[in-house]
Amino acid sequence: MPLGTLDGTPPPFFRQGPSARSKLIFFSVLALFLMVADARFEIAKPLRVAVATVLYPVQWVALQPVAWAQGGQKYFESLKTSQANEAAALDKMNRQSQRANQVDQLALENARLRQLLGLRERVTTPSQAAQVLYDAADPYTRKVIIDRGLVAGVTAGSPVLDEAGVLGQVTRVYPLVSEVTLVTDRDQAIPVLNTRTGARGVAFGDPSLRSSTLELRFMAANADVQAGDLLTTSGVDGVYPPGLPVARVEKVERRVDSAFARITCAPLALVSGVMHVMVLQPLTTQVTPRPAAEPVPGPAKKGARK
Template identity: 75%
Template sequence: MPLGTLDGAPPPFFRQGPSALSKLTFFSALALFLMVADTRLQIAQPLRVAVATVLYPVQWTVMQPVIWAQTGGQYFESLKLAQANEETAQRQLTLQSQRANQAEQLALENARLRQLLGLRDRLTTPAQTAQVLYDAADPYSHKVIVDRGSVDGTLPGSPVLDEHGILGQVTRVYPMISEVTLIIDRDQAIPVLNTRTGARGLVFGDPSARANSLELRFMAASADVQEGDQLTTSGVDGVYPAGLPVARVEKVERRADTAFARITCAPLALVTGVRHVMILTPVGTQIAPRPQSPAAGPTSLRGLRS
Protein backbone atom coordinates (compact mmCIF):
# COMPACT_ATOMS: atom_id res chain seq x y z
CA MET A 1 0.00 0.00 0.00
CA PRO A 2 1.32 3.41 -0.87
CA LEU A 3 2.42 5.62 2.09
CA GLY A 4 0.33 8.54 0.94
CA THR A 5 -2.90 6.58 1.36
CA LEU A 6 -2.28 6.04 5.15
CA ASP A 7 -4.36 8.14 7.59
CA GLY A 8 -2.22 9.99 10.18
CA ALA A 9 -5.02 10.18 12.73
CA PRO A 10 -4.93 7.75 15.68
CA PRO A 11 -7.27 4.80 15.66
CA PRO A 12 -10.67 5.29 17.24
CA PHE A 13 -9.94 3.13 20.32
CA PHE A 14 -7.03 5.55 21.39
CA ARG A 15 -9.30 8.61 21.47
CA GLN A 16 -10.33 9.06 25.16
CA GLY A 17 -11.65 12.25 26.86
CA PRO A 18 -11.47 15.82 25.70
CA SER A 19 -8.76 17.22 23.60
CA ALA A 20 -5.51 18.67 24.92
CA LEU A 21 -6.61 22.24 24.23
CA SER A 22 -9.79 21.69 26.21
CA LYS A 23 -7.78 20.31 29.13
CA LEU A 24 -5.40 23.28 29.02
CA THR A 25 -8.24 25.73 29.01
CA PHE A 26 -10.05 23.96 31.82
CA PHE A 27 -7.09 23.62 34.12
CA SER A 28 -5.99 27.18 33.45
CA ALA A 29 -9.39 28.45 34.43
CA LEU A 30 -9.38 26.20 37.50
CA ALA A 31 -5.97 27.48 38.53
CA LEU A 32 -7.09 31.07 38.19
CA PHE A 33 -10.22 30.28 40.19
CA LEU A 34 -8.27 28.57 42.95
CA MET A 35 -5.79 31.42 43.16
CA VAL A 36 -8.54 34.00 43.42
CA ALA A 37 -10.48 31.87 45.90
CA ASP A 38 -7.35 31.23 48.02
CA THR A 39 -6.56 34.91 48.00
CA ARG A 40 -10.04 35.85 49.06
CA LEU A 41 -11.18 32.91 51.20
CA GLN A 42 -7.91 31.18 52.21
CA ILE A 43 -9.35 27.84 51.15
CA ALA A 44 -5.92 26.31 50.43
CA GLN A 45 -4.39 27.18 53.81
CA PRO A 46 -5.21 23.82 55.50
CA LEU A 47 -3.87 21.99 52.49
CA ARG A 48 -0.72 24.09 52.52
CA VAL A 49 -0.18 23.40 56.22
CA ALA A 50 -0.69 19.68 55.70
CA VAL A 51 1.72 19.57 52.78
CA ALA A 52 4.33 21.60 54.72
CA THR A 53 4.00 19.25 57.70
CA VAL A 54 4.42 16.20 55.52
CA LEU A 55 7.39 17.64 53.65
CA TYR A 56 9.21 19.11 56.70
CA PRO A 57 11.21 15.93 57.55
CA VAL A 58 12.30 15.67 53.95
CA GLN A 59 13.30 19.34 53.89
CA TRP A 60 15.17 18.99 57.22
CA THR A 61 17.05 15.94 55.97
CA VAL A 62 17.99 17.62 52.70
CA MET A 63 19.11 20.85 54.45
CA GLN A 64 21.38 19.19 57.02
CA PRO A 65 24.44 18.88 54.73
CA VAL A 66 24.07 22.52 53.76
CA ILE A 67 23.74 23.58 57.41
CA TRP A 68 26.73 21.47 58.42
CA ALA A 69 28.81 22.98 55.64
CA GLN A 70 27.84 26.52 56.69
CA THR A 71 28.44 25.75 60.37
CA GLY A 72 31.84 24.23 59.59
CA GLY A 73 32.84 27.25 57.55
CA GLN A 74 31.72 29.60 60.32
CA TYR A 75 33.60 27.50 62.90
CA PHE A 76 36.87 27.67 60.98
CA GLU A 77 36.40 31.39 60.33
CA SER A 78 35.68 32.05 64.00
CA LEU A 79 38.66 29.89 65.00
CA LYS A 80 40.96 31.82 62.70
CA LEU A 81 39.58 35.12 63.99
CA ALA A 82 40.02 33.96 67.60
CA GLN A 83 43.63 32.97 66.92
CA ALA A 84 44.31 36.33 65.30
CA ASN A 85 42.73 38.12 68.27
CA GLU A 86 44.80 36.02 70.66
CA GLU A 87 48.01 36.91 68.83
CA THR A 88 47.08 40.59 68.87
CA ALA A 89 46.23 40.44 72.57
CA GLN A 90 49.50 38.63 73.28
CA ARG A 91 51.50 41.29 71.44
CA GLN A 92 49.67 44.04 73.29
CA LEU A 93 50.25 42.26 76.60
CA THR A 94 53.95 41.93 75.80
CA LEU A 95 54.19 45.61 74.91
CA GLN A 96 52.34 46.60 78.07
CA SER A 97 54.60 44.36 80.14
CA GLN A 98 57.68 45.97 78.57
CA ARG A 99 56.27 49.42 79.19
CA ALA A 100 55.44 48.50 82.77
CA ASN A 101 58.97 47.22 83.32
CA GLN A 102 60.39 50.35 81.70
CA ALA A 103 58.14 52.51 83.85
CA GLU A 104 59.30 50.73 87.00
CA GLN A 105 62.91 51.05 85.92
CA LEU A 106 62.48 54.74 85.10
CA ALA A 107 60.76 55.35 88.43
CA LEU A 108 63.65 53.62 90.22
CA GLU A 109 66.21 55.61 88.25
CA ASN A 110 64.35 58.85 88.96
CA ALA A 111 64.28 58.07 92.67
CA ARG A 112 68.01 57.31 92.65
CA LEU A 113 68.77 60.47 90.66
CA ARG A 114 66.75 62.57 93.12
CA GLN A 115 68.73 61.10 96.00
CA LEU A 116 71.95 61.64 94.09
CA LEU A 117 71.07 65.26 93.35
CA GLY A 118 70.06 65.75 96.96
CA LEU A 119 73.44 64.42 98.04
CA ARG A 120 75.11 66.76 95.56
CA ASP A 121 73.29 69.73 97.08
CA ARG A 122 74.78 68.86 100.47
CA LEU A 123 78.31 68.62 99.07
CA THR A 124 80.60 71.57 98.66
CA THR A 125 83.07 69.59 96.54
CA PRO A 126 82.85 70.11 92.75
CA ALA A 127 81.18 67.10 91.15
CA GLN A 128 79.85 65.80 87.86
CA THR A 129 77.35 63.07 87.12
CA ALA A 130 78.20 60.01 85.06
CA GLN A 131 76.61 56.81 83.84
CA VAL A 132 78.04 53.33 84.22
CA LEU A 133 78.54 51.80 80.77
CA TYR A 134 79.61 48.27 81.63
CA ASP A 135 81.65 46.16 84.03
CA ALA A 136 85.34 45.68 83.37
CA ALA A 137 86.29 42.36 81.82
CA ASP A 138 88.73 41.44 84.61
CA PRO A 139 87.31 38.55 86.68
CA TYR A 140 89.86 39.11 89.47
CA SER A 141 88.89 42.71 90.21
CA HIS A 142 85.79 44.78 90.80
CA LYS A 143 85.77 47.64 88.30
CA VAL A 144 83.26 49.49 86.14
CA ILE A 145 83.57 51.87 83.21
CA VAL A 146 81.83 55.25 83.24
CA ASP A 147 81.16 57.69 80.40
CA ARG A 148 83.37 60.53 81.67
CA GLY A 149 87.00 61.04 80.72
CA SER A 150 89.79 63.55 80.65
CA VAL A 151 87.91 65.77 78.20
CA ASP A 152 85.22 66.14 80.90
CA GLY A 153 87.76 67.09 83.56
CA THR A 154 87.86 63.73 85.34
CA LEU A 155 91.03 63.27 87.40
CA PRO A 156 92.72 60.06 88.56
CA GLY A 157 91.90 59.33 92.18
CA SER A 158 88.51 61.07 92.05
CA PRO A 159 85.97 59.63 94.52
CA VAL A 160 82.87 58.07 93.00
CA LEU A 161 79.61 57.70 94.88
CA ASP A 162 75.97 56.87 94.27
CA GLU A 163 72.88 57.98 96.15
CA HIS A 164 73.70 55.72 99.11
CA GLY A 165 77.38 56.37 99.65
CA ILE A 166 80.95 55.84 98.45
CA LEU A 167 81.14 53.48 95.47
CA GLY A 168 84.81 53.57 94.56
CA GLN A 169 87.60 55.62 93.09
CA VAL A 170 88.73 56.54 89.57
CA THR A 171 91.92 54.60 88.88
CA ARG A 172 92.37 55.14 85.14
CA VAL A 173 91.30 58.03 82.95
CA TYR A 174 90.94 57.90 79.17
CA PRO A 175 89.80 60.70 76.87
CA MET A 176 86.14 59.65 76.77
CA ILE A 177 85.77 57.07 79.56
CA SER A 178 87.22 56.29 82.96
CA GLU A 179 87.81 53.14 84.99
CA VAL A 180 86.38 53.07 88.50
CA THR A 181 87.65 50.56 91.05
CA LEU A 182 84.92 49.66 93.51
CA ILE A 183 85.49 49.78 97.25
CA ILE A 184 84.96 46.01 97.49
CA ASP A 185 88.12 45.45 95.44
CA ARG A 186 90.91 44.01 97.56
CA ASP A 187 93.31 46.79 96.50
CA GLN A 188 91.06 49.58 97.77
CA ALA A 189 91.34 51.20 101.21
CA ILE A 190 89.33 54.09 102.69
CA PRO A 191 89.91 55.90 106.00
CA VAL A 192 86.62 55.80 107.91
CA LEU A 193 85.07 57.15 111.07
CA ASN A 194 82.67 55.30 113.36
CA THR A 195 79.78 57.72 113.75
CA ARG A 196 78.77 56.21 117.09
CA THR A 197 82.13 56.30 118.86
CA GLY A 198 84.19 58.70 116.74
CA ALA A 199 86.98 56.14 116.37
CA ARG A 200 88.94 56.16 113.13
CA GLY A 201 89.82 53.09 111.15
CA LEU A 202 90.72 51.79 107.73
CA VAL A 203 88.33 49.80 105.54
CA PHE A 204 89.71 47.43 102.91
CA GLY A 205 88.07 45.38 100.21
CA ASP A 206 87.61 41.84 101.50
CA PRO A 207 89.75 39.41 99.45
CA SER A 208 88.01 36.34 100.87
CA ALA A 209 85.26 34.33 99.20
CA ARG A 210 82.53 36.52 100.62
CA ALA A 211 81.27 38.67 97.79
CA ASN A 212 80.54 42.39 98.04
CA SER A 213 81.95 42.83 101.53
CA LEU A 214 84.51 45.01 103.31
CA GLU A 215 86.85 44.48 106.25
CA LEU A 216 87.64 47.01 108.97
CA ARG A 217 91.26 46.18 109.84
CA PHE A 218 93.73 47.04 112.56
CA MET A 219 91.04 47.50 115.22
CA ALA A 220 92.01 46.17 118.64
CA ALA A 221 90.03 43.26 119.99
CA SER A 222 88.89 45.45 122.86
CA ALA A 223 87.75 48.30 120.55
CA ASP A 224 84.21 49.52 120.94
CA VAL A 225 82.74 48.28 117.66
CA GLN A 226 79.26 46.82 117.45
CA GLU A 227 77.13 45.34 114.74
CA GLY A 228 75.10 48.03 113.00
CA ASP A 229 77.65 50.82 113.48
CA GLN A 230 77.74 53.25 110.56
CA LEU A 231 81.09 54.09 108.99
CA THR A 232 81.68 57.33 107.10
CA THR A 233 84.70 58.87 105.42
CA SER A 234 87.03 60.58 107.86
CA GLY A 235 88.54 62.96 105.31
CA VAL A 236 92.13 62.54 106.58
CA ASP A 237 93.44 61.08 103.32
CA GLY A 238 92.91 64.22 101.24
CA VAL A 239 90.87 62.26 98.68
CA TYR A 240 87.38 61.64 100.09
CA PRO A 241 85.37 64.45 101.66
CA ALA A 242 84.51 63.83 105.29
CA GLY A 243 81.10 62.52 106.30
CA LEU A 244 80.17 60.42 103.25
CA PRO A 245 78.52 57.06 104.05
CA VAL A 246 80.76 54.07 103.40
CA ALA A 247 79.60 50.89 105.14
CA ARG A 248 77.73 49.28 108.00
CA VAL A 249 79.29 46.82 110.46
CA GLU A 250 77.74 43.38 110.04
CA LYS A 251 79.87 41.02 112.09
CA VAL A 252 82.52 41.40 114.81
CA GLU A 253 84.76 38.44 115.71
CA ARG A 254 87.07 38.70 118.71
CA ARG A 255 89.53 35.85 119.11
CA ALA A 256 92.05 35.20 121.84
CA ASP A 257 94.84 34.21 119.43
CA THR A 258 95.09 37.65 117.84
CA ALA A 259 95.24 41.20 119.10
CA PHE A 260 92.95 42.52 116.37
CA ALA A 261 89.26 41.91 115.85
CA ARG A 262 87.96 40.62 112.56
CA ILE A 263 85.23 43.05 111.53
CA THR A 264 83.15 42.43 108.41
CA CYS A 265 81.22 45.33 106.89
CA ALA A 266 78.64 45.70 104.13
CA PRO A 267 78.99 48.62 101.68
CA LEU A 268 76.09 51.03 101.63
CA ALA A 269 76.52 51.87 97.94
CA LEU A 270 75.04 49.65 95.23
CA VAL A 271 78.26 47.99 94.15
CA THR A 272 76.27 45.77 91.77
CA GLY A 273 73.66 47.12 89.40
CA VAL A 274 74.38 50.82 89.82
CA ARG A 275 73.82 52.98 86.72
CA HIS A 276 74.15 56.64 87.71
CA VAL A 277 77.04 57.89 89.81
CA MET A 278 78.66 61.12 90.86
CA ILE A 279 82.37 61.84 90.38
CA LEU A 280 83.87 64.25 92.90
CA THR A 281 87.02 66.26 92.59
CA PRO A 282 89.72 64.98 94.98
CA VAL A 283 89.93 67.07 98.11
CA GLY A 284 93.71 67.42 97.76
CA THR A 285 93.39 69.29 94.46
CA GLN A 286 91.18 71.93 96.10
CA ILE A 287 93.71 72.86 98.78
CA ALA A 288 95.77 75.88 97.87
CA PRO A 289 99.53 75.29 97.77
CA ARG A 290 101.45 76.34 100.84
CA PRO A 291 102.87 79.84 100.33
CA GLN A 292 106.65 80.08 100.30
CA SER A 293 108.36 82.84 102.24
CA PRO A 294 110.42 85.16 100.01
CA ALA A 295 114.13 84.36 100.36
CA ALA A 296 115.38 87.65 98.97
CA GLY A 297 113.72 89.83 101.61
CA PRO A 298 116.36 89.80 104.35
CA THR A 299 119.18 90.15 101.82
CA SER A 300 117.65 93.24 100.32
CA LEU A 301 117.14 94.71 103.74
CA ARG A 302 120.77 94.08 104.67
CA GLY A 303 121.78 95.67 101.41
CA LEU A 304 119.74 98.74 102.19
CA ARG A 305 121.21 98.98 105.68
CA SER A 306 124.73 98.78 104.34
Protein backbone atom coordinates in the same frame (compact mmCIF):
# COMPACT_ATOMS: atom_id res chain seq x y z
CA MET B 1 -19.51 -17.52 12.58
CA PRO B 2 -19.12 -16.79 8.94
CA LEU B 3 -15.99 -14.93 8.08
CA GLY B 4 -17.83 -12.29 6.17
CA THR B 5 -19.58 -10.99 9.25
CA LEU B 6 -16.27 -9.93 11.05
CA ASP B 7 -15.09 -6.30 11.08
CA GLY B 8 -11.89 -6.21 9.08
CA THR B 9 -10.92 -2.60 9.91
CA PRO B 10 -7.82 -2.32 12.12
CA PRO B 11 -8.23 -0.76 15.59
CA PRO B 12 -6.88 2.77 16.01
CA PHE B 13 -3.27 3.02 17.29
CA PHE B 14 -4.08 5.87 19.73
CA ARG B 15 -7.44 6.29 21.37
CA GLN B 16 -8.86 9.62 20.31
CA GLY B 17 -10.21 11.95 23.05
CA PRO B 18 -10.58 15.69 23.45
CA SER B 19 -8.25 17.62 21.27
CA ALA B 20 -5.07 19.25 22.62
CA ARG B 21 -6.49 22.71 22.12
CA SER B 22 -9.59 21.82 24.10
CA LYS B 23 -7.40 20.52 26.96
CA LEU B 24 -5.26 23.68 26.90
CA ILE B 25 -8.30 25.93 27.07
CA PHE B 26 -9.90 23.85 29.83
CA PHE B 27 -6.87 23.71 32.07
CA SER B 28 -6.07 27.39 31.49
CA VAL B 29 -9.58 28.38 32.56
CA LEU B 30 -9.34 26.03 35.55
CA ALA B 31 -5.98 27.51 36.60
CA LEU B 32 -7.30 31.05 36.25
CA PHE B 33 -10.38 30.13 38.26
CA LEU B 34 -8.31 28.55 41.03
CA MET B 35 -5.97 31.54 41.21
CA VAL B 36 -8.84 34.00 41.44
CA ALA B 37 -10.67 31.85 43.95
CA ASP B 38 -7.54 31.38 46.08
CA ALA B 39 -6.76 35.07 45.99
CA ARG B 40 -10.30 36.05 47.01
CA PHE B 41 -11.46 33.14 49.18
CA GLU B 42 -8.15 31.31 50.07
CA ILE B 43 -9.63 27.97 49.15
CA ALA B 44 -6.15 26.41 48.65
CA LYS B 45 -4.77 27.47 52.02
CA PRO B 46 -5.66 24.23 53.86
CA LEU B 47 -4.15 22.28 51.00
CA ARG B 48 -0.92 24.26 51.19
CA VAL B 49 -0.77 23.80 54.95
CA ALA B 50 -1.26 20.06 54.59
CA VAL B 51 1.34 19.78 51.84
CA ALA B 52 3.84 21.92 53.83
CA THR B 53 3.28 19.76 56.92
CA VAL B 54 3.82 16.58 54.96
CA LEU B 55 6.90 17.90 53.15
CA TYR B 56 8.57 19.52 56.23
CA PRO B 57 10.49 16.38 57.33
CA VAL B 58 11.71 15.92 53.79
CA GLN B 59 12.85 19.55 53.64
CA TRP B 60 14.54 19.27 57.07
CA VAL B 61 16.47 16.17 56.02
CA ALA B 62 17.45 17.79 52.73
CA LEU B 63 18.70 20.94 54.48
CA GLN B 64 20.82 19.15 57.13
CA PRO B 65 23.97 18.80 54.95
CA VAL B 66 23.80 22.52 54.18
CA ALA B 67 23.33 23.36 57.87
CA TRP B 68 26.23 21.10 58.85
CA ALA B 69 28.48 22.69 56.26
CA GLN B 70 27.54 26.20 57.40
CA GLY B 71 27.96 25.21 61.07
CA GLY B 72 31.40 23.75 60.42
CA GLN B 73 32.48 26.85 58.57
CA LYS B 74 31.24 29.07 61.40
CA TYR B 75 32.98 26.83 63.95
CA PHE B 76 36.35 27.12 62.25
CA GLU B 77 35.87 30.85 61.73
CA SER B 78 34.99 31.32 65.40
CA LEU B 79 37.95 29.13 66.40
CA LYS B 80 40.34 31.27 64.37
CA THR B 81 38.76 34.42 65.79
CA SER B 82 39.10 33.09 69.33
CA GLN B 83 42.73 32.14 68.78
CA ALA B 84 43.46 35.57 67.31
CA ASN B 85 41.72 37.26 70.25
CA GLU B 86 43.68 35.12 72.71
CA ALA B 87 46.98 35.97 71.02
CA ALA B 88 46.08 39.68 71.03
CA ALA B 89 45.11 39.49 74.72
CA LEU B 90 48.38 37.74 75.64
CA ASP B 91 50.38 40.28 73.68
CA LYS B 92 48.54 43.14 75.39
CA MET B 93 49.06 41.54 78.79
CA ASN B 94 52.80 41.12 78.12
CA ARG B 95 53.09 44.76 77.09
CA GLN B 96 51.23 45.87 80.19
CA SER B 97 53.47 43.67 82.35
CA GLN B 98 56.57 45.20 80.77
CA ARG B 99 55.18 48.67 81.33
CA ALA B 100 54.42 47.82 84.96
CA ASN B 101 57.99 46.59 85.44
CA GLN B 102 59.30 49.74 83.78
CA VAL B 103 57.12 51.87 86.04
CA ASP B 104 58.52 50.16 89.13
CA GLN B 105 62.06 50.52 87.83
CA LEU B 106 61.54 54.16 86.93
CA ALA B 107 60.02 54.87 90.35
CA LEU B 108 63.03 53.29 92.07
CA GLU B 109 65.42 55.16 89.79
CA ASN B 110 63.58 58.42 90.45
CA ALA B 111 63.82 57.90 94.21
CA ARG B 112 67.56 57.22 93.96
CA LEU B 113 68.10 60.29 91.79
CA ARG B 114 66.28 62.43 94.34
CA GLN B 115 68.49 61.08 97.10
CA LEU B 116 71.56 61.70 94.94
CA LEU B 117 70.47 65.29 94.35
CA GLY B 118 69.97 65.71 98.09
CA LEU B 119 73.50 64.41 98.70
CA ARG B 120 74.84 66.77 96.05
CA GLU B 121 73.34 69.72 97.92
CA ARG B 122 75.04 68.64 101.16
CA VAL B 123 78.46 68.10 99.58
CA THR B 124 80.33 71.34 98.92
CA THR B 125 82.95 69.69 96.70
CA PRO B 126 82.49 70.33 92.95
CA SER B 127 80.78 67.33 91.40
CA GLN B 128 79.04 66.06 88.30
CA ALA B 129 76.50 63.32 87.63
CA ALA B 130 77.36 60.20 85.66
CA GLN B 131 75.71 56.96 84.63
CA VAL B 132 77.11 53.46 84.99
CA LEU B 133 77.35 51.81 81.57
CA TYR B 134 78.47 48.29 82.45
CA ASP B 135 80.63 46.22 84.78
CA ALA B 136 84.26 45.56 83.93
CA ALA B 137 84.94 42.31 82.11
CA ASP B 138 87.61 41.16 84.58
CA PRO B 139 85.94 38.69 86.99
CA TYR B 140 88.74 39.09 89.56
CA THR B 141 88.12 42.78 90.12
CA ARG B 142 85.17 44.89 91.14
CA LYS B 143 85.02 47.77 88.69
CA VAL B 144 82.40 49.60 86.67
CA ILE B 145 82.54 51.92 83.66
CA ILE B 146 80.84 55.33 83.73
CA ASP B 147 79.94 57.64 80.84
CA ARG B 148 82.23 60.54 81.83
CA GLY B 149 85.89 60.94 80.86
CA LEU B 150 88.56 63.48 80.10
CA VAL B 151 86.18 65.47 77.92
CA ALA B 152 83.87 65.98 80.94
CA GLY B 153 86.77 66.94 83.21
CA VAL B 154 87.06 63.69 85.17
CA THR B 155 90.51 63.08 86.64
CA ALA B 156 92.14 59.96 88.05
CA GLY B 157 91.57 59.61 91.78
CA SER B 158 88.15 61.28 91.77
CA PRO B 159 85.80 59.90 94.46
CA VAL B 160 82.55 58.37 93.23
CA LEU B 161 79.37 58.34 95.35
CA ASP B 162 75.85 57.08 95.04
CA GLU B 163 72.82 58.18 97.06
CA ALA B 164 73.87 56.09 100.10
CA GLY B 165 77.62 56.69 100.37
CA VAL B 166 81.06 56.17 98.86
CA LEU B 167 81.01 53.77 95.91
CA GLY B 168 84.64 53.83 94.81
CA GLN B 169 87.34 55.83 93.09
CA VAL B 170 88.21 56.62 89.48
CA THR B 171 91.35 54.66 88.61
CA ARG B 172 91.53 55.04 84.83
CA VAL B 173 90.31 57.87 82.65
CA TYR B 174 89.64 57.69 78.92
CA PRO B 175 88.40 60.45 76.61
CA LEU B 176 84.72 59.51 76.89
CA VAL B 177 84.50 56.97 79.72
CA SER B 178 86.20 56.24 83.02
CA GLU B 179 86.90 53.15 85.08
CA VAL B 180 85.77 53.17 88.71
CA THR B 181 87.21 50.72 91.23
CA LEU B 182 84.63 49.89 93.89
CA VAL B 183 85.37 50.05 97.59
CA THR B 184 84.91 46.27 97.80
CA ASP B 185 87.78 45.60 95.39
CA ARG B 186 90.70 43.82 97.06
CA ASP B 187 93.17 46.47 95.90
CA GLN B 188 91.11 49.39 97.18
CA ALA B 189 91.73 51.06 100.56
CA ILE B 190 90.02 54.07 102.10
CA PRO B 191 90.80 55.92 105.37
CA VAL B 192 87.72 55.89 107.61
CA LEU B 193 86.60 57.35 110.91
CA ASN B 194 84.42 55.67 113.51
CA THR B 195 81.72 58.26 114.20
CA ARG B 196 80.99 56.81 117.64
CA THR B 197 84.51 56.77 119.04
CA GLY B 198 86.42 59.07 116.66
CA ALA B 199 89.05 56.39 116.04
CA ARG B 200 90.66 56.33 112.64
CA GLY B 201 91.39 53.30 110.55
CA VAL B 202 91.74 51.96 107.02
CA ALA B 203 89.05 49.88 105.32
CA PHE B 204 90.15 47.44 102.62
CA GLY B 205 88.12 45.55 100.03
CA ASP B 206 87.27 41.91 100.62
CA PRO B 207 90.17 39.79 99.31
CA SER B 208 88.09 36.63 98.90
CA LEU B 209 85.90 38.06 96.09
CA ARG B 210 83.03 35.97 97.43
CA SER B 211 81.12 38.70 99.22
CA SER B 212 80.76 42.45 98.75
CA THR B 213 82.18 43.46 102.11
CA LEU B 214 84.97 45.57 103.59
CA GLU B 215 87.53 44.71 106.23
CA LEU B 216 88.72 47.21 108.83
CA ARG B 217 92.33 46.12 109.30
CA PHE B 218 95.10 46.85 111.79
CA MET B 219 92.73 47.53 114.65
CA ALA B 220 93.89 46.28 118.03
CA ALA B 221 92.08 43.31 119.53
CA ASN B 222 90.92 45.46 122.44
CA ALA B 223 89.86 48.40 120.24
CA ASP B 224 86.46 49.93 120.97
CA VAL B 225 84.62 48.75 117.86
CA GLN B 226 81.09 47.37 117.96
CA ALA B 227 78.67 45.99 115.43
CA GLY B 228 76.54 48.79 114.04
CA ASP B 229 79.25 51.49 114.18
CA LEU B 230 79.13 53.90 111.24
CA LEU B 231 82.36 54.47 109.33
CA THR B 232 82.83 57.69 107.36
CA THR B 233 85.71 59.14 105.37
CA SER B 234 88.32 60.76 107.57
CA GLY B 235 89.68 63.10 104.88
CA VAL B 236 93.33 62.53 105.84
CA ASP B 237 94.23 61.04 102.47
CA GLY B 238 93.56 64.23 100.50
CA VAL B 239 91.21 62.39 98.14
CA TYR B 240 87.86 61.90 99.86
CA PRO B 241 86.11 64.81 101.59
CA PRO B 242 85.59 64.09 105.31
CA GLY B 243 82.25 62.90 106.63
CA LEU B 244 81.06 60.79 103.67
CA PRO B 245 79.37 57.54 104.80
CA VAL B 246 81.36 54.46 103.78
CA ALA B 247 80.26 51.35 105.66
CA ARG B 248 78.73 49.96 108.81
CA VAL B 249 80.40 47.40 111.07
CA GLU B 250 78.74 44.00 110.82
CA LYS B 251 80.89 41.62 112.85
CA VAL B 252 83.88 41.89 115.18
CA GLU B 253 86.02 38.82 115.88
CA ARG B 254 88.66 39.03 118.59
CA ARG B 255 91.07 36.11 118.61
CA VAL B 256 93.62 35.32 121.28
CA ASP B 257 96.21 34.22 118.74
CA SER B 258 96.25 37.58 116.96
CA ALA B 259 97.01 41.09 118.09
CA PHE B 260 94.46 42.53 115.67
CA ALA B 261 90.71 42.07 115.52
CA ARG B 262 88.97 40.85 112.41
CA ILE B 263 86.30 43.43 111.62
CA THR B 264 83.86 42.89 108.76
CA CYS B 265 81.92 45.87 107.40
CA ALA B 266 79.06 46.20 104.91
CA PRO B 267 79.31 49.05 102.39
CA LEU B 268 76.46 51.53 102.46
CA ALA B 269 76.69 52.22 98.72
CA LEU B 270 74.92 49.93 96.26
CA VAL B 271 78.02 48.26 94.87
CA SER B 272 75.98 45.90 92.71
CA GLY B 273 73.24 47.29 90.51
CA VAL B 274 73.94 51.00 90.84
CA MET B 275 72.89 53.08 87.83
CA HIS B 276 73.54 56.75 88.62
CA VAL B 277 76.53 58.13 90.52
CA MET B 278 78.15 61.43 91.41
CA VAL B 279 81.82 62.09 90.64
CA LEU B 280 83.65 64.52 92.95
CA GLN B 281 86.86 66.35 92.36
CA PRO B 282 89.78 65.10 94.49
CA LEU B 283 90.72 67.30 97.41
CA THR B 284 94.25 67.59 96.04
CA THR B 285 92.95 69.65 93.10
CA GLN B 286 91.25 72.07 95.48
CA VAL B 287 94.23 72.78 97.72
CA THR B 288 95.87 76.12 97.04
CA PRO B 289 99.38 75.50 95.75
CA ARG B 290 102.20 76.49 98.06
CA PRO B 291 103.63 79.88 97.11
CA ALA B 292 107.10 79.83 95.61
CA ALA B 293 109.84 80.57 98.11
CA GLU B 294 111.57 83.92 97.71
CA PRO B 295 115.26 83.64 96.88
CA VAL B 296 117.52 84.27 99.87
CA PRO B 297 120.17 86.94 99.13
CA GLY B 298 123.70 85.53 99.41
CA PRO B 299 126.65 87.19 101.22
CA ALA B 300 128.26 90.17 99.54
CA LYS B 301 131.53 89.47 97.73
CA LYS B 302 134.74 91.09 98.91
CA GLY B 303 135.78 94.08 96.97
CA ALA B 304 132.34 94.70 95.69
CA ARG B 305 131.35 98.28 95.39
CA LYS B 306 128.87 99.55 97.89
